[in-house]
Amino acid sequence: MLSSKARWDIGHAEESQVEELCSKLGLEPLIARLLVLRNVQTVEEAELFLNGGKDHFHDPFLLDGLRAAVDRIKQAITNQELIRIYGDYDADGVSSTSLMAHLLQGLNARYDTYIPHRVREGYGLNRNAIDLAKDQGVSLLITVDTGISAWEEVQYIHELGMDVIVTDHHEPPERLPDAVAVINPKKPGCPYPFKQLAGVGVALKLAHALLGRLPDELLEIAAIGTVADLMPLIGENRLIVKLGLERMQTSAYPGIRALLSIAGVDRKEVSAYHIGFALAPRINASGRLECADDAVKLLLTKDPEEAERIARELDDLNKERQRLVEEMTQEALVMAEEKRANGQDKVIVVAKENWNVGVVGIVASKIVDAFYRPALVLSIDPQTGWAKGSARSIAGFDMYKALTSCQEYLDHFGGHRAAAGMTLKREDLEIFTIKLNDLAEEWLEEEDFIPILKADAACSLSDVPISCIEGLGKLAPFGMSNPTPKFVFTDMMLEDNRIMGKEKQHLKLVLSQTQNELKSSVEAVGFSKGDLTDFIAPASRLRVLGELSINEWNGTRKPQIIMHDLHIPHLQVFDWRGTPKPVARIQALMDGTASRKELGGKPPAIVLFEEKDAKPYFAENALADSCPIWFVHTEGNLEPGNELANHLDFEEVHDMVLYTAPRSLSSLQSVLRQASGLMRCYAVFAEAGGESGGAIPSRDMFKQMYSLLLQQGEWDLQNRGVLQAFSKRSGLSPAMIEFMIRVFEELEFVERQENRIILCKTPVKRDLGTSRILQQREQRQEVEAISMYSTSKELVEWITKQLEQPIYKLEEMK
Numbered sequence: 001m002l003s004s005k006a007r008w009d010i011g012h013a014e015e016s017q018v019e020e021l022c023s024k025l026g027l028e029p030l031i032a033r034l035l036v037l038r039n040v041q042t043v044e045e046a047e048l049f050l051n052g053g054k055d056h057f058h059d060p061f062l063l064d065g066l067r068a069a070v071d072r073i074k075q076a077i078t079n080q081e082l083i084r085i086y087g088d089y090d091a092d093g094v095s096s097t098s099l100m101a102h103l104l105q106g107l108n109a110r111y112d113t114y115i116p117h118r119v120r121e122g123y124g125l126n127r128n129a130i131d132l133a134k135d136q137g138v139s140l141l142i143t144v145d146t147g148i149s150a151w152e153e154v155q156y157i158h159e160l161g162m163d164v165i166v167t168d169h170h171e172p173p174e175r176l177p178d179a180v181a182v183i184n185p186k187k188p189g190c191p192y193p194f195k196q197l198a199g200v201g202v203a204l205k206l207a208h209a210l211l212g213r214l215p216d217e218l219l220e221i222a223a224i225g226t227v228a229d230l231m232p233l234i235g236e237n238r239l240i241v242k243l244g245l246e247r248m249q250t251s252a253y254p255g256i257r258a259l260l261s262i263a264g265v266d267r268k269e270v271s272a273y274h275i276g277f278a279l280a281p282r283i284n285a286s287g288r289l290e291c292a293d294d295a296v297k298l299l300l301t302k303d304p305e306e307a308e309r310i311a312r313e314l315d316d317l318n319k320e321r322q323r324l325v326e327e328m329t330q331e332a333l334v335m336a337e338e339k340r341a342n343g344q345d346k347v348i349v350v351a352k353e354n355w356n357v358g359v360v361g362i363v364a365s366k367i368v369d370a371f372y373r374p375a376l377v378l379s380i381d382p383q384t385g386w387a388k389g390s391a392r393s394i395a396g397f398d399m400y401k402a403l404t405s406c407q408e409y410l411d412h413f414g415g416h417r418a419a420a421g422m423t424l425k426r427e428d429l430e431i432f433t434i435k436l437n438d439l440a441e442e443w444l445e446e447e448d449f450i451p452i453l454k455a456d457a458a459c460s461l462s463d464v465p466i467s468c469i470e471g472l473g474k475l476a477p478f479g480m481s482n483p484t485p486k487f488v489f490t491d492m493m494l495e496d497n498r499i500m501g502k503e504k505q506h507l508k509l510v511l512s513q514t515q516n517e518l519k520s521s522v523e524a525v526g527f528s529k530g531d532l533t534d535f536i537a538p539a540s541r542l543r544v545l546g547e548l549s550i551n552e553w554n555g556t557r558k559p560q561i562i563m564h565d566l567h568i569p570h571l572q573v574f575d576w577r578g579t580p581k582p583v584a585r586i587q588a589l590m591d592g593t594a595s596r597k598e599l600g601g602k603p604p605a606i607v608l609f610e611e612k613d614a615k616p617y618f619a620e621n622a623l624a625d626s627c628p629i630w631f632v633h634t635e636g637n638l639e640p641g642n643e644l645a646n647h648l649d650f651e652e653v654h655d656m657v658l659y660t661a662p663r664s665l666s667s668l669q670s671v672l673r674q675a676s677g678l679m680r681c682y683a684v685f686a687e688a689g690g691e692s693g694g695a696i697p698s699r700d701m702f703k704q705m706y707s708l709l710l711q712q713g714e715w716d717l718q719n720r721g722v723l724q725a726f727s728k729r730s731g732l733s734p735a736m737i738e739f740m741i742r743v744f745e746e747l748e749f750v751e752r753q754e755n756r757i758i759l760c761k762t763p764v765k766r767d768l769g770t771s772r773i774l775q776q777r778e779q780r781q782e783v784e785a786i787s788m789y790s791t792s793k794e795l796v797e798w799i800t801k802q803l804e805q806p807i808y809k810l811e812e813m814k
Contacts, residue, residue: 001570001654001679002535008545010488011037021046030463031471034485037456038234038475048365050474052239060209063202064190065181069165070209072140076109081139083111083533086125087296088145088199089118089287091280095200095225096144096167098299099218103207105300112138115292118358124420134160143167145199145225148184149176167202171416194235199239200225219244220251223300227272228280232481241272241477254307259283260313263468270637272477282311283320294704302570307804325359329366332377336367339433346440347374347397349433350386351426355379361390361419368392372451374399376441380426387429388409391420396448397440406435422755424438453565457544458488461513461520468561469548484547486564487515490544495521499530506530507563511542525549526563534589535680537572539796572683573799575792576657580686583623588655589682590626600757604655607671608641609662629652632662636670654679661685661787668783672802681799685787696778697732697740702768704730705740709750715757743771 011034021032024043032046040049048056060066070756071520076083083104087097097113104111116129117121124146130153133141138164147154147166149199154177157164167183176182183202185192197205201266204222207215223244231237249267251257260267263278286295298310335350348367355363360377367375374397378389399420403413410434413422424432464487478484489511496510507526512519526532536542544566551560579585590603601627611631628648629641642648653675662668672678697705708726709715715722727734741757744750747766750757768774 001571002532002540002542003679004545004565004567006451006565007447008488008565008567009452009454010458011454011456013037014041017041025050028468028471030457030459030468034456034472034475038482041047048240049234052242054214054239054243056239056311057208057214057236058193058251060205063183063185063205063209064187065183066206066209068103069167069183069687071182071205072163072165073142073210075668076140077104077107080110082137083109083140083142084133084138085111085113086129086133086141086146087115087144087292088123089292090145091116091228091283091295092199092225093145094283094287094295094299095221095228096198096203096294097219097296099141099203099207099225100198100220101143101296101300102218103203103210103215107210115287117291117298125150125157127156127678128739130160132164138162140165144203145169147177147179148172148182151175152176154179167199167206169197169199169202171377194237196232196235196237197220198226198229198231200229201237204240210294216243216247217252218468220253220256223248223272224256224275224283227275227477227479228283229764230480233272233477233479234481235600238477240483241275241479245270245272245275245477251708253299254304255301255310258304258307259314260297262315272479276479281321282304282314282318285321286314288321289317289324289356290316290644320442322361324356325362326375327364328355328363329360332363332367333370336371336375340371343434344437346444347402347433347436348378349376349378349436351378351380351429352391353380353382357388360388361392361421364392372449374402374436376422376436378422378424378429385426386423387426388423389421390413391419391422393420393664394448395452395645396444402436402439403746405439406432409435412685418519427529437492453486453545454483455486455488458490459466460515461489461522461559462515462518464548464559466550466557469550469559472548475696486545486547487562488545490543492544494536494538494540494542497531497533497536497538501530504530507532507538509542509563511544511561522559522561524561524563526566529563529566530735531591532566534574534585535572537574537680537796538792540568540572543567543568543569555556571678571800571803572680573796575795576682576684577795579684582657582659582686586623586627586682589655594654602652602654602755603644604657604660605630605645605650605653606657607632609660609667611639611641627657630671632667632671637665638671638674650674651676653677655682656680657682657684659684659686662783663780665782665786668786669802672799683787683795683799696774696781697736699768701730701732701736702743704742705732706744707736708747709744709757709759714759717757739773739777741769743773746771746773 013033017036021027021035021043022029025046035046035049040046084099085097087093093115097115100141101111101113114129116126121129137616141157142165144167146168148170148763150166154164164179165181166177166179169184172187180481183206185195185197200222204218207218219240223241226237226240233241248256248270259282260270263282265274265278283295286292294310294313298307298314301307303675312460331352332350336348339348339350357379360379363376364377372394376389376391378387380387391399398417400415400417403410403420403422409424409428411423413420415421420498472485492511492513494509495512498508500506500508505528507529509524510521511524518603524546544561544563546561546563549562550561551558566690576582576585586604606623606627606629608629609632624642628645631639631641634637638650654677656675656678658681708730723734723737726737741750745752748760749763786795
């Protein structure tokens, strides 16, 4: 077996809706099914989803307050007032600021931009920045991606004689700022039909209203902020990103061209994925580590050389950000392990002095990825004692609700179900952590700590030819609320298993499936899953959840699965016979990250048939102290061989290494049947142990040998010539002759006197079958047939068959 790392949730689409989309729009059944699963259920919705364009944007003036905003901005432009665009330091805030700057520049307005410093000023409007605006002659502030909660700051702006227009998309509080206009589709009473615009989307609507047309030229900037802020790619957001990506392929902005180039993205292939994982991190790095002004300059510049210079600087900052995140993550993971060891394992809270507050949210996400627990990472200011941090959560645990329940310990906090930020005193961290863990204990079940992976459908390889995979592109751009389609494939036969990558960190499988006597094969790639290779046996049948893509190489196009998770539902048997260094291979089995997760902290159990087998293999070996060892006696009884085995029930063993060869099949069968929880069995069978089985003499051979002894009378064992003569006359090998004489001696047909073999004068009549020596050879022959001479397929089938047999109690067998 191989456990899946997540709970698989396979979507179910209403067949009548699928059939209607197929018949009315001529869609392939799979595409129609995927649309229905994305809540696109009517013909009109599907038509808009697939073919929507510039004509499908809503009237911007449906946004409450937009008319007043347009009038005030036009007045400021006419009077040449100084307008300040006040943004935020993340990618949405940078995009929003840049979009508004391009707009005002095109309208010949007097304007400048201001983004607060993340560390020195924090999020949102602040009084020092407001005082600075007053001193510098600003008469109108326009906030973008911020301001909806800044009631007091807006009031202060009015007291200083300036006006403010608030554009935002965050959840509005009960008391809204008293501004010239507050533009937010989520504002109570706002009739705008689409509520999920990003901050840059709201800025785009303001631009649309001011220009009296959809500003096509600003769509690619709007696309960056929409994707980067993880907005759902449905409705107008989908239109913004789809059209923005089209324009980005031939971008007129030197900054975007330079950013794509430095990230190694082909403009012709740019997608929402590239925005999220190539452009956005570099834009965000500016605000995380320094000041976001450089990112704004990049999106505003018309000079290609300046754009290249800034793009390189942002790339360097992003590399520094990555280094910092890796360093902090390693520290945080060690601290998280300590927290879990102390029982605080439901919600992980880690804090340290002088951690960079700009990346604590990323580190929190890394902890969630590692443990699938809600995680909070905080940086403590050693001077003030304040701890400031970010939280990331899991499905089922509402982080904002949890922080609300703990607000007595918090100076301030904000966020939503999945992510939040907070500030509290150092001395309250311990009680705060305890309270969060108590809430998780109350709210969550055990299964809530297993991640969920959603798949759109279960299908076979024959259902998704290359033409079908190409058709999936109709659903792009992919992102939040419109994820890349994922599929489950079952009963896949393994044809090849290898690792790839510079550090051998990736897994590459070749899988096949036969349906209606037609065999289909596909390559499946699992990034960062390389150390699962030793958990996948050659004869395995796999279930795989992943995305479909097309791999192009040397002009050949083949379907490919990008694996997100895999599962092997049956016992696996690994043929490790003949492995040069089995101890090293067992150690390697325990070392990888994925391996440790799969083993669940339980090292493989090592089975040695007879205690003497331990000496040549484990006398001075680390495995003797790191793995439970069991000795198996001839009758199949198990005896713990070290302290680890003393504290482990053999029925709980998931991974078992049959290290030495058994002395009998019955002892091997007994061990296998006692390991009722076995998931993986590794057959090493090092050394046969004792003499080799060899051939079994027939009854006629024994008769022939006895006749020769009668003729000889007695045999001087030191006379090898007699042995050679016996061998020549009988056609039996010397080894066979010596074995048969040992049987005769045991049955008292002959006796040994010093170095002579003499026939007994009155031997007792005994059946040959009662000879223990003969029985042992027969048993060894049976054992060797399985442990030494069987093919891998035969070995797997035999071991699997034993585990399918019922286990009877000794009393029931009498």
